[in-house]
Structure formats: structure tokens, C-alpha cells
Amino acid sequence: IDARLNITPVRRGCGSWECGCGRPHSLPFRVVGHCGGVEVHLIPGPRGLGLVASEVAKILLSLAGVKDCWTRSYGSTKTVPSFAYAVFDALKQTYRLVTPEDWGR
Template sequence: MYIKGTGKHDSCCSLLLRLVDVRRLAWHGKIKSLEQIFLFSLPIKEYQIVDTFLGSALKDEVMKIMPVQKQTRAGQRTRFKAFVVVGDYNGHVGLGVKCAKEVATAIRGAIILAKMAIVPVRRGYWGNKIGPVHTVPGKVTGTCGSVSVRLIPAPRGAGIVAARTPKKVLQMAGIVDCYTSSRGTTRTLGNTVKATYAALAATYGFLTPELWKETVFQKGPFQEFTDFLAKPVIKGH
């Protein structure tokens, strides 16, 4: 396949096939969980993949709907911008932002984008490792614009000490106890939500002693199921 003006022959075609391969492996049960997708850094380009694994456990919350305007020669064009957070209250959270002419269309598009932007959230303990994980494993910070949100581990029973917006995002990620600190213009709700989401995504960004074990390399799904993916695709599968 040659794309005129790009000088590229098969790179675009192979990328599209690779994205379809993830869906095929998920639907046929070759990929067992979202963690396998995250482990091998496979891109999630279809929201149905997330629905396959999380299903009814995934909840969505509209954080804010705001009108935005663009000046054109015919006058001002008003559209609606929706911020939506999705999560399963058990270690997965996603954020989607979408503009559309109608509110319902914006919300629907934001939910789809949030599912495709879902990330794993690492949880841990404040002190002794007793019972289920309940807080963030260490101090993490996320920023967006002038807003900076810092998450600090809290003892069991402390609850989530945060403003209404970050608290909802943390709850949907499965965090039970957490202290927070924020700086900047936090009344800009969009930036506050994005900063909280960035902080949660950063929980897997550092190594702690329990992760210092020697890594055992495994075959990626594309390598392991090469024979399956080589079969011709039947329409509807």
C-alpha cells in the first residue's frame, strides 16, 4: 500500500492491522486481561476492548460541561465541551474530553475517549501490609497548566482528604485513603481533573524495592499468537 506524498508504503497499513490484531486477540480470549495489554504497551484504539474486560464494572461520571466559542465570519460558533471520568473503583481510571455541537454528543464522545485513555493505578499501604491495598504507594504529583495536584499516602480510615473534584477521580480509581495538596488556579476544573489523572497515571512510574526482582521476559501477544493472527479474517470476527 502506497500513500501518495508520504513516501511510505506499508507502515500505515501494518499499523492498522496491528490495531485490529489487539481487538481479535481480546475477543477470542487470547488476551485474558487489561494488564496484559498494559504490560506490553499495546495501544487501545477501540473502546470495545475495554468493555470486553471490565464490562458493567466500569462506571462513568460527567465532571463538567462548559460552552466554548469560536469567532467566525458568520459570527460566534458555540459548542459544548464535556469532561468525563470512567473507572471501575478497582485500579483502573480514564479521562476523556470532547467538544460537540450538542451536549449528548459531547458526553458520548468523551466516554469513548475516556475508555481508550484508561490507565492502571498502582495502590499500596501506608504502614504495615495488612489487609487489602487502600492508598497510593508513595507521593506522586501531576500537573496541568498552573494546577499541581500532589497525592500523599494516608493511614487506613483517614478517607480521601481532597476537594470534591479530585476526590471523585480518586474514588473511581479505587483509592480509599489519601491526603492531597493542590496549587494553582484549581477552580479551572478541567486542569484540576487532568492533573489528578496525571498523578494517578504516575503511580507506576517509579520502582520500589518489591519490584527489584529480576525480570523474566515473556513473549508478547503478537509473537505468542502469530499463527492465530496469520489466519484470514472472517467478516464479523
């Protein structure tokens, strides 16, 4: 029951300025995640780009269903737990903003 209560939804979409296909293959907008001294920016990419990220970020993004994305990271990214949680925090930020598609819900 605890696992079911702690599921984190990740909003996907086509937020790239180069694509515009409308399919949910990337992120709908740019998001930033923080943890300790690490800051991670997830930038939506065009369809067919793939995941341009480190190995830790690629694993987390592929588990979230994101197929095309650029990443930028700042700070002490050598600490793997902080870096992984910063990527997870950035994925949680996708539901912090209410987009016009969600106004009717």
C-alpha cells in the same frame, strides 16, 4: 478497542508512615501531577482516614480505587478540567517509579 488500549493502571499500596498495614488501600508513595497552572500532590494516608480532597478529586480517586489519601493543590484550581487532569496525571505517576516489589517481574 480504543477504550481497552487507553486503560491507565494505578498502583495502590500502603505508603503511609502512620499505618504500615501492607494492604492496598492508599498510594504506595507521594506523587505529583501537573496540568497547565495546577499542581496536585497526592499523599498516602493511614487506613480509615478517607479521602481528604475536593469533590472533583474525591470522584477521580474513588474511581481509581484509592480509599485513604491526603491531597494538596497549588495554582489555579478553580478551573475544573485542569484540576481533574492534574489529579489524573498524578495517578498516572504511580507507575513511573519501579519499586523493589517489581524488580522480579
